[in-house]
Amino acid sequence: MEFQHVLLRKSRLEALRRTALMDSPAEEAFDRLSRLATRVLDAPVGLVSLVDGKRQFFKSCVGLPSPWCDLRQTPLTHSFCMHVVASGKPLVVQDARQHPVLRDNLAVDQLGVVAYLGMPLTASQGETLGTLCVIDTRPRVWTEENLYVLEELAVSVMKEIELRAVREMEARAQEAREAGAEAEAARQRFALLAELSAVLAEGFDLQAVLARAVRLVVPLVSDGCSVALLEAQGRLRRVAVAHADPREEARLRALPEPSVLLAPKQVDAHPVVGHVRISGPGGASLRLPLTSHSRVLGAVSFFLAPAHPLGEIEVSLAEDVARRMALAVENARLYEESREATLLRDKFLSIASHELRTPLTALGLQARMLSRDASHLDRPLAPEVLARKAQVITRQVERLGHLVDELLDISRIAQGHLSFPLEDVDLAELVRDVAASFREELVNPGIRLVLSGVEAPMVGRWNRLRLEQVVINLLTNAIKYGRGRPIALELKADEAHAWLTVRDEGIGIAQGDQERIFERFERAVSEQNYSGFGLGLWIVREIVHRLGGAISVNSTPGVGSTFTVELPRGSSWMTGPLLH
Ligand code: ADP
Numbered sequence: 001m002e003f004q005h006v007l008l009r010k011s012r013l014e015a016l017r018r019t020a021l022m023d024s025p026a027e028e029a030f031d032r033l034s035r036l037a038t039r040v041l042d043a044p045v046g047l048v049s050l051v052d053g054k055r056q057f058f059k060s061c062v063g064l065p066s067p068w069c070d071l072r073q074t075p076l077t078h079s080f081c082m083h084v085v086a087s088g089k090p091l092v093v094q095d096a097r098q099h100p101v102l103r104d105n106l107a108v109d110q111l112g113v114v115a116y117l118g119m120p121l122t123a124s125q126g127e128t129l130g131t132l133c134v135i136d137t138r139p140r141v142w143t144e145e146n147l148y149v150l151e152e153l154a155v156s157v158m159k160e161i162e163l164r165a166v167r168e169m170e171a172r173a174q175e176a177r178e179a180g181a182e183a184e185a186a187r188q189r190f191a192l193l194a195e196l197s198a199v200l201a202e203g204f205d206l207q208a209v210l211a212r213a214v215r216l217v218v219p220l221v222s223d224g225c226s227v228a229l230l231e232a233q234g235r236l237r238r239v240a241v242a243h244a245d246p247r248e249e250a251r252l253r254a255l256p257e258p259s260v261l262l263a264p265k266q267v268d269a270h271p272v273v274g275h276v277r278i279s280g281p282g283g284a285s286l287r288l289p290l291t292s293h294s295r296v297l298g299a300v301s302f303f304l305a306p307a308h309p310l311g312e313i314e315v316s317l318a319e320d321v322a323r324r325m326a327l328a329v330e331n332a333r334l335y336e337e338s339r340e341a342t343l344l345r346d347k348f349l350s351i352a353s354h355e356l357r358t359p360l361t362a363l364g365l366q367a368r369m370l371s372r373d374a375s376h377l378d379r380p381l382a383p384e385v386l387a388r389k390a391q392v393i394t395r396q397v398e399r400l401g402h403l404v405d406e407l408l409d410i411s412r413i414a415q416g417h418l419s420f421p422l423e424d425v426d427l428a429e430l431v432r433d434v435a436a437s438f439r440e441e442l443v444n445p446g447i448r449l450v451l452s453g454v455e456a457p458m459v460g461r462w463n464r465l466r467l468e469q470v471v472i473n474l475l476t477n478a479i480k481y482g483r484g485r486p487i488a489l490e491l492k493a494d495e496a497h498a499w500l501t502v503r504d505e506g507i508g509i510a511q512g513d514q515e516r517i518f519e520r521f522e523r524a525v526s527e528q529n530y531s532g533f534g535l536g537l538w539i540v541r542e543i544v545h546r547l548g549g550a551i552s553v554n555s556t557p558g559v560g561s562t563f564t565v566e567l568p569r570g571s572s573w574m575t576g577p578l579l580h
Pocket of ligand 1: 477482506507509522523524525531532537
């Protein structure tokens with residue numbers, strides 16, 4: 001059993017495994033050598049046999065009878081070669097039938113082996129892996145020359161074997177290198193996504209954050225990258241661009257803003273919904289929507305040079321990048337919205353408390369004076385003094401009521417509940433009535449109010465109360481900001497429209513302020529000089545819009561202002577609630 005120990009030696013089996021030849025298909029390089037051996041030694045069978053612990057495998061078998069030539073292996077019970085492997089020396093058998101050990105070998109009976117000459121195939125580390133052998137079915141005397149030739153051929157076979165082992169090792173090394181490169185690429189992708197998340201979470205200056213993010217994406221994900229955000233008006237605006245090639249980057253920056261979101265132009269059939277994939281001779285590009293809660297926030301485009309493939313990995317990485325960017329855009333929006341809401345609330349609270357305080361102070365003062373006077377029973381108040389005080393109190397109460405109404409209006413407008421029924425209203429009559437109610441405010445400071453175009457009726461489908469509010473607010477402003485100078489209130493109309501103009505010769509409004517004064521809480525004067533919420537014009541504009549009309553201002557600072565309201569007369573097309 002000594003040879004069993006050699007056959008099963010770990011280092012030998014390991015060397016055999018390294019050749020990767022066991023159970024491999026026949027190869028011409030080995031067949032040629034065994035054929036040559038049979039030819040030169042004039043033997044019917046030539047084998048390249050590799051022996052492990054259980055069997056001998058024929059890498060090459062020339063002239064072997066069926067079924068062995070098809071099986072290309074035998075168990076060790078049929079093996080002469082294992083003796084060569086065990087001893088590491090050539091085996092020379094003239095007639096196996098006379099051999100003390102080999103005569104019982106099953107190869108004698110079943111394979112018809114009579115004469116055998118086997119040379120060890122010994123690797124450079126000294127392990128014998130198998131044999132190159134020739135077999136004859138009749139007794140033979142093997143000459144020195146025969147031994148020499150077979151030994152030389154065995155060296156060639158061994159060279160072939162080692163060549164394969166080297167190739168196999170190289171292939172493995174290449175595989176390992178590729179796996180290493182793939183692992184490195186995966187590591188880089190992972191690092192990129194981690195860094196991208198960190199960058200996107202940094203601060204709330206969205207434009208700066210996205211500009212840094214696209215720089216990160218290039219060139220690991222793509223050669224170029226650009227992000228466009230959806231504006232309130234439904235247009236896309238490019239906010240960040242990066243490209244590995246500075247000239248390409250300049251070209252991308254100079255492109256017109258993308259007008260259509262995800263236009264299905266030249267779209268490849270691509271399984272991912274929402275993707276637009278364009279390929280051309282100049283490379284490929286992939287545009288993905290930036291979405292959050294199924295709301296489209298913008299789009300991110302990836303540009304690839306022709307040499308850069310757009311495979312599954314690139315697409316899924318691009319999707320990941322898009323998801324992270326969308327999250328950052330959404331967060332920045334939410335932050336901005338909540339910041340604006342907080343600012344608006346703070347502004348509102350400070351204005352409201354200031355505005356409510358003034359009439360309350362006046363009211364408190366009057367009340368205290370009244371109760372003090374009432375306590376002097378010996379000196380009863382004269383009726384006209386009492387009436388004057390009552391008037392002051394009424395005016396302050398009215399002012400408070402007006403403020404509270406404005407506050408109610410803003411919450412109604414903000415919630416979309418400012419709806420009103422339409423009725424036939426005579427605007428001329430309405431203007432005359434409002435002007436009359438202002439008599440007091442005008443007479444005392446001596447302001448002249450000139451009305452024109454108010455004699456003939458001017459009827460339209462409007463809402464009386466809301467239209468009164470428009471005229472009152474405009475007239476109040478003309479008085480407040482009119483420096484006591486004359487005010488002109490004019491009406492004009494044609495079949496379809498009516499125009500109301502309120503002109504003053506007051507402080508005027510700078511060009512840069514003329515648009516914003518119509519917004520909520522926007523004022524162009526200081527709180528110290530003029531009290532007010534900054535709501536009057538906003539309410540006017542909302543009402544006018546809901547009546548299908550428009551308001552504009554024309555003003556020169558120090559010269560005066562003209563506000564013009566245009567109203568369609570037959571607003572019959574506007575029924576039902578006007579806000580949503
Ligand atoms: P408020 O008068 O309470 O400030 P408004 O919304 O009515 O609020 O007006 C907004 C701003 O527009 C005013 O603060 C003022 O700066 C400017 N404004 C409005 N009307 C006039 C006017 N007739 N002349 C000059 N400035 C005006």
